[in-house]
Amino acid sequence: MGFISFQSDAATPHQTAAAAKEPRGISTILATARQSLVRRLTLTGQWLVTNMVPPLVTIVLLLLVWQILCAKPGSSLPPPTAIWNDSRDLILQPFFDYGSQDIGLGWRVLTSLQRVATGFGLAAVVGILIGTLIGQSDWAMRGLDPVFQVLRTVPPLAWLPIALAAFRDSRPSALFVIFITSIWPIIINTAVGIRNIPQDYRNVAAVLRLNHFEFFWKIMLPAAAPYIFTGLRIGIGLAWLAIVAAEMLTGGVGIGFFIWDAWNSSRIADIVVALIYIGLVGFALDRLVGGIGAVVSRNTAKN
């Protein structure tokens, strides 16, 4: 791989120089284009090999070990081959729809994601606002931080009975559980980010006489963006944890309820497939928020 890449790297500048000197024939242009295409493909190939092969090898090994451990008759959990036989439709077709409870896992994940979006979106807005207020006041920080530190350790499921008692309905209860689980890291990280805004920026704002609103939009949010996105990233992870727990108890069409339903009808293979779905979606959510954070705060950290 390395050798091929070296060769094409060396050839391209030569080719371009030659093309610039002589009148450009069609063949020269084609050759240059082919050269750069070859180089790009080589680089892509290299990237794929270094980044995709190790995880693929790991996955194959894991499946093999799993197969060996669970293949013998009377085993309590199904091996990968059994899962493939039992739940092939769930794996291959995320978006089938054969009736009220007989739908693809893609639909279920989307329903769950909708709930997470509402609950987490609310938590993000409220969390950033509260965090900003707390970060600006020593008193509020000292008074509220211990309370938050205690509340944030309460597991998602523990909030559910309280929520059900308060809302007397399962749907707002599920949203509340997501909201209350994911809001703490957002508040705490935002507050820390606001407290860490350099005095220099505050001085600039003071000399310019920025009002509170301008200060919030033009200095606070961008300066604290890296911290805020750390909080949001932890928050989205917790929200995704909470959704499954909440849906198991409140019912509906989400992925969490599907697992509970599968357990009650002894479809172990379906549960395994659902777990993989949840893992992949959680991973995607984490990367999504992390990626947005990296783009938004790309110029904040450096100076």
Add this chain to the structure above:
Amino acid sequence: MSRFYLKLDRLSKTFTRRGVTSEVLRDIDLGVEKGQFVSIIGHSGCGKSTMLNLVAGLTQASTGGVILDDREVNSPGPDRAVVFQNHSLLPWLTVYANVRLAVDKVFGSAKSRQARHEWTMHNLDLVHMAHAKDKHPSEISGGMKQRVGIARALAMEPKVLLLDEPFGALDALTRAHLQDSLMQIHANLRNTVLMITHDVDEAVLLSDKIVMMTNGPAAHIGEVLTVALPRPRQRLELATDPAYIAAREAVLKFLYQRHRFVEAA
């Protein structure tokens, strides 16, 4: 009514931290005329930065006050624009946007959109930074950042320009370039400037008046030297000018003979 444009009137500042009170500045009296370039020089820790912060309004005086253009000032404002030692550009904004933020805030209602754009570009031109207007602060050198900091301050059209060791963090060659730029700007615009520095050559080269501070605690103005060198001043010609050498010697003597900084030895 005083004849001074900027007047520091019996200014004192004491800080209290954990029950311990320390007096930083005592009875500072200083007058600056319109268009004058005044430097404040002293050893580190003598409270010269505190003095600038008092004028900027970023710190409140314990007693006494600051009068600018016949009005007392005690809170920060764009009429006393500050060029900070570490440039303090907002890293998430481009060079242009950093200056434009100040222009929009100060002239938001007075100038049209187009005029504000032109004023921003004009000030970037003054410091020769128009070519880098779309870069972020992290992409330009320290000297360039400080140029943008100066452009931002100039763009506010301040009554007095406050410079807090503006070239302290720069290498000698860059510093000389920026000093020349600053002299040029001062010659054209006739700004009133108050500059903190610890560089004797810089003070003599740029200033009409050099204010020498005694060491803290309770620092006060030890001596004020008027630098009567004609403008425009040329760095190379001055090197052998007797008046320049005499001024330089006077400041050095004050700093290293009469007010030696003991802890620095």
